[in-house]
Amino acid sequence: MTKDLLDPQIREECEVFHLSDKALREIMHRLHNDLVKGLGKDTHANSIVKCWITYIQDLPNGKERGKFLALDLGGTNFRVLIINLGENHFDMQSKIYAIPNHIMTGTGVALFDHIAECLANFMKEHDVYEERLALGFTFSFPLKQLGLTKGILQRWTKGFSCSGVVGEDVVQGLKDAIARRGDVQIDICAILNDTTGTLMSCAWKNHNCKIGLIVGTGSNACYVERTENCELFDGAPGKPELLINTEWGAFGDDGALDFIRTEFDRDVDANSINPGKQIQEKMISGMYMGELVRLALVKFTKMGLLFGGRGSDLLFQKGSFYTKYVSEIESDKPGDYSSCMDVLEELGLAHASEADMCGVRAACESVSRRAAHLVAAGLATLLNKMAEPRVTVGIDGSVYRFHPHFHALMCDKIAALVQPGLQFDLMLSEDGSGRGAALVAAVACREQALA
Helix, strand or coil: CHHHHCCHHHHHHHHHHCCCHHHHHHHHHHHHHHHHHHHCCCCHHHCCCCCEECCCCCCCCCCCCEEEEEEEECCCEEEEEEEEEECCEEEEEEEEEECCHHHHCCEHHHHHHHHHHHHHHHHHHCCCCCCEEEEEEEECCCEEEEECCEEEECCCCCCCCCECCCCCEHHHHHHHHHHHHCCCEEEEEEEECHHHHHHHHHHHHCCCEEEEEEECCCEEEEEEEEHHHCCCCCCCCCCCEEEEECCHHHCCCCCCCHHHCCHHHHHHHHCCCCCCCCHHHHHHCHHHHHHHHHHHHHHHHHCCCCHHHCCCCCCCCCCCCCHHHHHHHHHCCCCCCHHHHHHHHHCCCCCCCHHHHHHHHHHHHHHHHHHHHHHHHHHHHHHHHHCCCEEEEEEECHHHHHCCCHHHHHHHHHHHHCCCCCEEEEEECCCHHHHHHHHHHHHHHHHHHHC
């Protein structure tokens, strides 16, 4: 066993990332209370986990037909898609467009003008420039929805800081930009976030899908709640269920997770662009996981436990240890360190011994296991709250998709934390934020046709 190579002191230092089942149950208890507060009329304003109402009450049923556009804005790139839905099949074509840094940090008008221009170019390329099409808009930032086509940006995350958008309706922002051009006819049928899109995309294939989860650059979940529990819902009565966007990345912003946070978590938070915000997300998501590992490696190096106490300029540089390195290092078979060696060479640590590589892998495993267990505790909280006999969870995001053990770690831990008798499946979403957005538009059109 290669375990013996691991310095006992490193093993001991990594213990700070270990979460006992008792700690996880306490986290579940706190999250459950926060969800209830988010849903409650009198408690929502001061709640940490906002549980925004999505105004989506109908999931896909396979009868959606027609041509739909989707726009997916959630990070440094955005995508435009066209989807043609037929009987049990769909054709999908898409194109990725970059958002230059000066636009990410410029004005909202410039951002929406850039998006509208790319939309028009896309429609030209796909010969639908003259057609009037419905569009589903995936907007993966904290949004307060006031209707299916009205969403107020609460705050920017993920490196964006466009002026004049926070507190405004982003659908109107996009509509105005399309109107300024005056050349294309697009009806924005729905605005949603990537979590909702993931759920919709999976539900098209699997009608048991009632939770959507993202574990990528950020982390969030949405789920199907009983309408009677959604005290803020002001839509048309009569439908028993409603999709809730939890925005659970903010869980812990009031100190609820301080009892498990480490010095590394505090460092990541203090040096982020939004200190004190998205505390749970910073313990889980791909935007921070690599940095947590790097900070641990820096500490171990300075203690003389790694690399003979000799680090490198890159190791000591913030953001140099990418989250993809964590997945690569953990993909090595036990006793094999080839990926680890490649990563350490890239970081200027070619002098690493096999014992060093064992220590690096231990740090990666500790951080990613904790992330998987925190996500599992969150999902178990939702599954217990819903109390349905069988639920499929639709999941997307780079961490879940590419980390070799994340799925297994989550499955084992959810099974340990969920109420006896409740069954669950985890399903990898195929392009939730793209296909899901078009499906929300399609379902909205289907429902309008019935109305």
